[in-house]
Amino acid sequence: MRIALLGGSFNPAHGGHRKITRFVIESLGLDEAWWLVSPGNPSKPKAGMAPLSARVKSAAVQARRAPIRVTAIEQQMGTRYTCDTLAALSRRYPKHEFVWVMGSDNLAEFHRWRQWRTIARTMPIAVVARPGYNSHVIASPAMAWLRRYRVGSDFFQSRANWSAPALVTLRFDPDPRSATAIRRADPNWASRISDSATRDQVTHQLITTDAPQGSAL
């Protein structure tokens, strides 16, 4: 299995997450994506962060009828930093080929993440252009190091190629949606989704709080 990993706060999930995920799966020829809904991004303030259950539910709604598995696997594994999460997932699923996906806003800050070079050595990275962040990325310290490992999307077509460090940058019709804008427009989204999702069994069944089950194993 070739799997895209998209970590995020998903506070809440939105159509931009869904769109970039489908785009990455298609452009790199992957089988599916796992969304890792973070119990708490170590570098984001706790204030204003909705409960994990509400964020997972919002992600399950956005993932409907798409090859996307919603997980709270960091909560279950007890990891908070991406370097620990990716090391644990690679150990747990040695037969899977993973690619870490992030928007260009995250690449601009990537050099501040714990052991970011170790992350880059653990699995390939795919960066999706995000409106307003491209000049920051070009100038970023992480990009200065990662630049020499740039590959094209054809790199992912062959299992023999799958190695790290490798960085692919993907550009498509940039999607301006953000969770910040949604929270501003709808500060009560979390309480509403908590109420509605408990009545919605279909949504409930889509939520995976442990490792994805079934054929992915």
Ligand SMILES: Nc1ncnc2c1ncn2[C@@H]1O[C@H](COP(=O)(O)OP(=O)(O)OP(=O)(O)O)[C@@H](O)[C@H]1O
């Ligand atoms: N519209 C988008 N285009 C490209 N990447 C995106 C987009 N929205 C989110 N992402 C990426 O998805 C991942 C998870 O994002 P996150 O859950 O933080 O959403 P967000 O919209 O960036 O939230 P916030 O506005 O609260 O920072 C990050 O790697 C982020 O860069």
Ligand SMILES: O=C(O)c1ccc[n+]([C@@H]2O[C@H](COP(=O)([O-])O)[C@@H](O)[C@H]2O)c1
């Ligand atoms: O490990 C780190 O140091 C680190 C620092 C900042 C962000 N991250 C991860 O980056 C992903 C995107 O986070 P966010 O909150 O911007 O959606 C999410 O999986 C976070 O855990 C990780």
